[in-house]
Amino acid sequence: xxxxxxxxxxxxxxxxxxxxxxxxxxxxxxxxxxxxxxxxxxxxxxxxxxxxxxxxxxxxxxxxxxxxxxxxxxxxxxxxxxxxxxxxxxxxxxxxxxxxxxxxxxxxxxxxxxxxxxxxxxxxxxxx
Numbered sequence: 722x723x724x725x726x727x728x729x730x731x732x733x734x735x736x737x738x739x740x741x742x743x744x745x746x747x748x749x750x751x752x753x754x755x756x757x758x759x760x761x762x763x764x765x766x767x768x769x770x771x772x773x774x775x776x777x778x779x780x781x782x783x784x785x786x787x788x789x790x791x792x793x794x795x796x797x798x799x800x801x802x803x804x805x806x807x808x809x810x811x812x813x814x815x816x817x818x819x820x821x822x823x824x825x826x827x828x829x830x831x832x833x834x835x836x837x838x839x840x841x842x843x844x845x846x847x848x849x
Contacts (some may be wrong), residue, residue, distance in 0.1 A: 748807025755804035758796040765790055
């Protein structure tokens with residue numbers, strides 16, 4: 722099987738460690754996309770005067786800068802929830818590794834999920 726198909730194809734989950742690794746990789750990808758898009762916005766804003774000065778010859782370059790700002794902003798807004806989830810996954814894995822008691826960390830994750838699901842956003846209230 723060629724590399725392109727292996728990368729694009731969604732792999733089957735065979736066991737819990739494989740699923741855990743896959744979720745961790747996806748969380749890391751979301752964090753990377755968020756950070757790189759935010760860095761693109763910061764770069765365009767930080768050096769905006771230089772870019773606008775260089776693009777005064779035509780409006781096409783200025784429009785390209787505006788498009789890039791809009792594009793990076795869109796990518797940041799799309800990946801923000803996934804990046805937050807990826808950071809939480811990383812924090813829980815780091816806490817489990819540092820404390821040496823992964824069972825306690827799992828119980829804490831379940832308690833937080835219960836609180837968020839039933840108290841903060843109850844599923845029986847429509848529109849929440």
